[in-house]
Amino acid sequence: MRRHRSAAVIPFATFLLVASVDPVAARAQAVDSLAPDLSVRVAAGVNDVLRTTQVPSASVGIVRNGRIVYIAAFGHSRLTPPITATPAMHYAIGSISKQFTVAAVMLLQQEGKLSIDDPVSTWFPELTRANEVTLRNLMSHTSGYEDYAPQDYTIPEWTKPSSAGKIVHEWATKPLDFDPGTQYQYSNTNFNIVGLIVQKVSGEPFWQFLESRVLKPLALDHTIDLDTQHGLLEPTGYFRHALGPLRPALYEAPGWYFADGEMAMPVGDLLKWDVSVIDKSLLAPASYAEMEAPTKLKNGKISNYGLGLSTGTLNGHRMVSHGGEVGGFVAANYVFPDDSIAVVVLTNQEASPAAGIIGTAIINLVLPGAAPVADVAAQDWARDVLTGLQHGQIDRSLFTANCNFYFDATAIADYRTSLAPFGTIASIKETSKFDRGGMTYRGFAVEFATGKRVNLSTFTVPDGKIEQFLVEPTN
Numbered sequence: 145m146r147r148h149r150s151a152a153v154i155p156f157a158t159f160l161l162v163a164s165v166d167p168v169a170a171r172a173q174a175v176d177s178l179a180p181d182l183s184v185r186v187a188a189g190v191n192d193v194l195r196t197t198q199v200p201s202a203s204v205g206i207v208r209n210g211r212i213v214y215i216a217a218f219g220h221s222r223l224t225p226p227i228t229a230t231p232a233m234h235y236a237i238g239s240i241s242k243q244f245t246v247a248a249v250m251l252l253q254q255e256g257k258l259s260i261d262d263p264v265s266t267w268f269p270e271l272t273r274a275n276e277v278t279l280r281n282l283m284s285h286t287s288g289y290e291d292y293a294p295q296d297y298t299i300p301e302w303t304k305p306s307s308a309g310k311i312v313h314e315w316a317t318k319p320l321d322f323d324p325g326t327q328y329q330y331s332n333t334n335f336n337i338v339g340l341i342v343q344k345v346s347g348e349p350f351w352q353f354l355e356s357r358v359l360k361p362l363a364l365d366h367t368i369d370l371d372t373q374h375g376l377l378e379p380t381g382y383f384r385h386a387l388g389p390l391r392p393a394l395y396e397a398p399g400w401y402f403a404d405g406e407m408a409m410p411v412g413d414l415l416k417w418d419v420s421v422i423d424k425s426l427l428a429p430a431s432y433a434e435m436e437a438p439t440k441l442k443n444g445k446i447s448n449y450g451l452g453l454s455t456g457t458l459n460g461h462r463m464v465s466h467g468g469e470v471g472g473f474v475a476a477n478y479v480f481p482d483d484s485i486a487v488v489v490l491t492n493q494e495a496s497p498a499a500g501i502i503g504t505a506i507i508n509l510v511l512p513g514a515a516p517v518a519d520v521a522a523q524d525w526a527r528d529v530l531t532g533l534q535h536g537q538i539d540r541s542l543f544t545a546n547c548n549f550y551f552d553a554t555a556i557a558d559y560r561t562s563l564a565p566f567g568t569i570a571s572i573k574e575t576s577k578f579d580r581g582g583m584t585y586r587g588f589a590v591e592f593a594t595g596k597r598v599n600l601s602t603f604t605v606p607d608g609k610i611e612q613f614l615v616e617p618t619n
Contacts, residue, residue, distance in 0.1 A: 197616075202219060206486070206487055207415055207419055207487075244354060268312070270317070312337050321581070364409065386615040439451075474494060570593045583603045583604060
């Protein structure tokens with residue numbers, strides 16, 4: 145649910161996994177075997193990233209040769225009172241859940257109960273242009289339905305109970321952001337609709353169908369429904385304002401977790417899922433092929449997304465991946481099907497790049513040669529806003545109501561006290577840009593005169609106002 149933090153190899157600083165092991169030792173679970181020297185380098189590198197980013201904990205796993213070879217947890221799942229993280233703990237995986245939802249749909253298609261090219265009007269004729277939008281459009285994010293939850297912080301609406309049906313009928317009855325099939329824009333709204341379709345076709349509640357047809361056959365015995373079993377999460381989720389202190393996250397209210405991001409699990413369960421993707425053990429080979437094929441838009445261009453999966457290559461190696469984020473948690477999942485390799489990283493701090501940084505570093509070890517994406521042009525307006533926040537100043541006319549809610553007195557104070565010591569901004573470079581939910585996302589790499597570096601993520605709405613402005617540490 146909520147946000148989708150890309151699981152692609154991220155354009156942040158590369159971390160060399162050669163540091164000494166942190167005193168907060170990894171609680172490792174022997175599964176198969178990873179070469180001892182490689183295991184030490186993985187553990188040292190994860191601890192190094194946790195020290196650098198101050199993310200409380202990470203649960204990490206690796207698949208090689210189609211077998212689980214490494215599972216370990218690092219850091220503290222709870223800070224007060226301190227509780228050491230273990231691999232058995234459940235972490236929310238956010239939008240990684242979407243590929244499980246697609247698997248449910250593919251099972252129904254294999255049984256002849258639907259086609260992914262059926263129009264949405266088959267089940268929900270009341271939705272906007274439902275006769276033009278297909279189930280495939282929903283699962284490939286090419287429908288045009290606006291994203292109800294792109295922000296990387298909790299907005300007021302999410303603190304009030306809701307339901308998938310209510311969300312869909314509020315957001316999917318608006319005008320489309322674009323004509324179906326003409327663009328790719330990530331939207332959680334799409335997968336709420338998909339989950340409701342699964343319910344209608346199967347005649348069962350979505351979670352019941354998912355559990356009986358996907359989770360149990362793969363022995364994912366420890367996976368839970370975040371919407372009804374949130375209390376079973378052992379880790380506390382955290383957030384921070386800029387480089388301020390870690391604070392317990394504000395979780396979403398009941399009804400906001402559904403088929404777009406409903407799942408929480410120990411790292412071992414997600415690794416089992418990745419092995420099933422590599423082995424093609426749950427679905428027919430044709431179903432996996434459809435999931436993993438990049439989507440072709442009507443103008444002939446190819447998106448980097450299949451069905452519930454980001455698609456692409458890394459140094460010539462085919463990769464399917466996804467990131468996930470809900471209140472207090474960020475996760476990253478990378479699978480290299482042709483190489484029988486997978487890497488999973490689960491963390492308990494929202495709006496943090498740590499999961500991606502750790503994943504990138506591990507991929508560099510098990511699949512050598514990965515390289516970060518080059519930076520692009522600087523943006524003056526981001527510099528001006530960030531400079532103002534260093535001085536505790538904010539021009540509220542530049543921000544939307546949601547972002548003004550985020551920047552309360554505590555947030556502004558945390559931004560000022562944590563960023564002011566870094567001095568003036570030496571450089572700010574745009575590292576990523578894409579459209580989502582009718583807004584424009586930009587990621588920036590920021591370096592200060594003192595040598596301190598941070599990452600900045602923003603969303604702007606069409607009139608130019610800022611919907612999100614979040615600072616994340618890198619060193």
